Amino acid sequence: xxxxxxxxxxxxxxxxxxxxxxLVFVFMRMLPGDPVDIMMGDSLATEAEMSMxxxxxxxxxxxGSQLLSFLGGILKGDLGNSYMFNAPVKDVILRALPxxxxxxxxxxxxxxxxxxxxxxxxxxKRNSWLDRITMGWAFLGISMPAFWLGLVLIILFGxxxxxxxxxxxxxxxxxxxxxxxxxxxxxxxTGNLEAFKSSVRHLLLPGFTLGAxxxxxxARVVRSSMIEVLEQDYVTLARAxxxxxxxxVTKHALRNALIPVITVVGLQVGVLLGGNMIVEQVFSxxxxxxxxxxxxxxxxxxxxxxxVMLYALTFVVANLIVDILYTNLNPKIEL
Amino acid sequence: xLLDVKDLRVQFPSSRGLVKAVNGxxxxxxxxxxxxxxxxxxxxxxxxxxxxxxxVPKPGEIxxxxxxxxxxxxxxxxxxxxxxxxxxxxxxxxxxPMTTLNPVFPVGEQIREALRIHGLIKGERKWFFxxxxxxxxxxxxxLMAEVGIPSxxxxxxxxxxxxxxxMQQRALIAIALAGExxxxxxxxxxxxxxxxxxxxxxxxxNRINEEHGxxxxxxxxxxxxxxxxxxxxxxxxxxxxxxxxxxxxxxxxPAHPYTQGLLNSIPRIEDRRKKIEAIPGTxxxxxxxxxxxxxxxxxxxxxxxxxxxxxxxxxxxxGHQVRCIxxx
Numbered sequence: 140x141x142x143x144x145x146x147x148x149x150x151x152x153x154x155x156x157x158x159x160x161x162l163v164f165v166f167m168r169m170l171p172g173d174p175v176d177i178m179m180g181d182s183l184a185t186e187a188e189m190s191m192x193x194x195x196x197x198x199x200x201x202x203g204s205q206l207l208s209f210l211g212g213i214l215k216g217d218l219g220n221s222y223m224f225n226a227p228v229k230d231v232i233l234r235a236l237p238x239x240x241x242x243x244x245x246x247x248x249x250x251x252x253x254x255x256x257x258x259x260x261x262x263x264k265r266n267s268w269l270d271r272i273t274m275g276w277a278f279l280g281i282s283m284p285a286f287w288l289g290l291v292l293i294i295l296f297g298x299x300x301x302x303x304x305x306x307x308x309x310x311x312x313x314x315x316x317x318x319x320x321x322x323x324x325x326x327x328x329t330g331n332l333e334a335f336k337s338s339v340r341h342l343l344l345p346g347f348t349l350g351a352x353x354x355x356x357x358a359r360v361v362r363s364s365m366i367e368v369l370e371q372d373y374v375t376l377a378r379a380x381x382x383x384x385x386x387x388v389t390k391h392a393l394r395n396a397l398i399p400v401i402t403v404v405g406l407q408v409g410v411l412l413g414g415n416m417i418v419e420q421v422f423s424x425x426x427x428x429x430x431x432x433x434x435x436x437x438x439x440x441x442x443x444x445x446x447v448m449l450y451a452l453t454f455v456v457a458n459l460i461v462d463i464l465y466t467n468l469n470p471k472i473e474l
Numbered sequence: 475x476l477l478d479v480k481d482l483r484v485q486f487p488s489s490r491g492l493v494k495a496v497n498g499x500x501x502x503x504x505x506x507x508x509x510x511x512x513x514x515x516x517x518x519x520x521x522x523x524x525x526x527x528x529x530v531p532k533p534g535e536i537x538x539x540x541x542x543x544x545x546x547x548x549x550x551x552x553x554x555x556x557x558x559x560x561x562x563x564x565x566x567x568x569x570x571p572m573t574t575l576n577p578v579f580p581v582g583e584q585i586r587e588a589l590r591i592h593g594l595i596k597g598e599r600k601w602f603f604x605x606x607x608x609x610x611x612x613x614x615x616x617l618m619a620e621v622g623i624p625s626x627x628x629x630x631x632x633x634x635x636x637x638x639x640x641m642q643q644r645a646l647i648a649i650a651l652a653g654e655x656x657x658x659x660x661x662x663x664x665x666x667x668x669x670x671x672x673x674x675x676x677x678x679x680n681r682i683n684e685e686h687g688x689x690x691x692x693x694x695x696x697x698x699x700x701x702x703x704x705x706x707x708x709x710x711x712x713x714x715x716x717x718x719x720x721x722x723x724x725x726x727x728p729a730h731p732y733t734q735g736l737l738n739s740i741p742r743i744e745d746r747r748k749k750i751e752a753i754p755g756t757x758x759x760x761x762x763x764x765x766x767x768x769x770x771x772x773x774x775x776x777x778x779x780x781x782x783x784x785x786x787x788x789x790x791x792x793g794h795q796v797r798c799i800x801x802x
Contacts, residue, residue, distance in 0.1 A: 380560065
């Protein structure tokens with residue numbers, strides 16, 4: 140039963156993705172500027188040469204037939220060729236994607252590892268000085284823009300104290316055989332301790348910068364939902380059974396309090412994967428975000444289209460995963 | 475005497491002032507009896523029960539008094555000692571079964587937890603694995619059968635929302651019984667249930683009392699329930715005991731005007747002509763309590779002396795005490 144529902148949800152994404160494809164196609168072409176002009180830059184190409192290039196890229200065809208061939212390509216799993224890299228969009232994206240995924244995962248892990256305990260502590264010690272301080276910081280975390288936080292962290296940890304690297308994914312002297320492209324995972328798979336340490340060190344600052352916002356949101360959501368749950372009868376029952384307080388909190392209360400947190404984190408996963416252009420720029424992280432920014436400047440239509448579709452797919456998949464997790468956490472809900 | 479509460483006071487700070495939820499409660503429960511605590515909502519019944527487990531919700535606080543259980547004052551015990559008692563020597567059944575079971579854990583596992591916490595079932599080691607969990611499961615199935623949950627092995631892994639209200643309350647009683655407690659505190663255990671289910675649950679509590687000799691304190695606002703299922707009764711009003719005595723005596727010859735009022739407000743099928751008499755007014759404000767008898771504002775026998783005179787309990791008959799100026 141459950142498997143059928145999941146399959147239904149997956150099938151339902153197909154028309155959605157087609158809609159996204161059409162929208163991004165139309166919007167990209169509404170932008171002023173011509174890809175060939177930008178590609179040629181100041182070079183002394185003649186009008187004839189330019190139109191030849193245009194022809195070879197299919198840009199001279201009428202708008203409608205361009206759209207149709209784009210959609211047809213999608214159905215065949217072909218997203219076209221990137222203008223800037225002169226390579227299939229799929230390959231270009233897949234090359235940048237692992238870095239972005241790794242950064243987003245690091246951000247989520249950091250956000251949860253810090254946000255959940257902070258939220259619990261604030262709820263249990265409600266209205267204490269600890270609660271006030273942590274919630275004050277959480278407020279700051281929500282309001283602080285990532286580019287500013289990133290710069291502050293670079294200045295403090297990189298420039299002033301020299302503790303952590305501020306650019307790239309790996310120290311230049313470290314060698315790593317890539318399998319998945321997610322360096323921490325690859326270094327574990329190949330048993331390369333040095334690379335593991337280096338990649339984790341490189342992840343800390345950008346991961347924290349990207350995750351700070353989510354961490355603050357998680358801490359506040361955990362706190363408020365925990366306060367509500369701690370007043371429930373089943374928590375009193377857990378105490379009346381003779382359970383120690385930390386077990387009451389972490390077992391009986393937390394499991395219930397996490398249900399709303401899953402929604403928030405799930406929705407933010409899409410944001411983290413798609414919205415990290417600024418963080419990737421600040422930390423020179425060679426991921427999808429930077430790639431897309433470049434692609435937009437270069438009017439690399441196929442690349443932008445491919446990336447946007449990937450972002451949309453991420454949101455859909457994240458939502459689906461949230462719903463599945465939901466049913467696992469809350470037995471009352473079915474898909 | 476199993477439980478002996480002396481001059482217990484529980485207070486809650488609020489923005490308007492101190493709420494005196496329990497205001498000098500004195501009562502005792504003998505081994506093996508079912509003691510009823512009767513009173514309107516807001517009379518401090520539930521808070522009294524929660525104080526016996528020292529689980530008064532914050533910011534409420536037990537400010538004074540003694541709760542002697544088997545001769546030991548519970549208010550002097552450490553948190554750890556208190557935890558060892560909860561769910562083992564003293565268990566509690568709550569008012570609303572729908573919200574008292576944790577929605578995210580299977581019912582059977584919640585009962586098993588009650589065994590696990592106090593290490594009640596010892597396992598035997600076979601190689602590296604203990605069979606404790608299996609034995610606990612066996613015991614849980616026994617408990618579920620005892621409280622009348624049909625086909626326990628099928629229902630063990632079901633979640634609370636798959637249980638009916640009556641079945642949930644049975645499961646909660648199974649949790650309470652897991653530690654084989656000497657004292658079972660039942661806080662309005664049937665209020666949230668249908669009438670037919672109410673009778674079944676009360677029968678079950680009665681059977682537990684008879685078969686295990688468990689002392690039960692049954693808190694209820696329903697005098698009919700108390701009259702039928704308790705041996706002795708305590709009538710509470712505004713955090714204070716107004717009358718106590720054997721259930722029969724209290725029902726047949728109630729001494730306090732409040733108890734009389736409560737009895738007159740029960741509709742009776744055999745006496746249709748008699749009009750139901752409601753007690754006028756409401757429970758006094760627990761922040762600004764009237765001095766003297768808390769009931770004087772609603773009492774038809776009230777005299778001037780009722781205001782301002784703090785009365786002790788007066789013995790009107792053997793084991794029957796009342797707090798009223800009419801008996802001085």
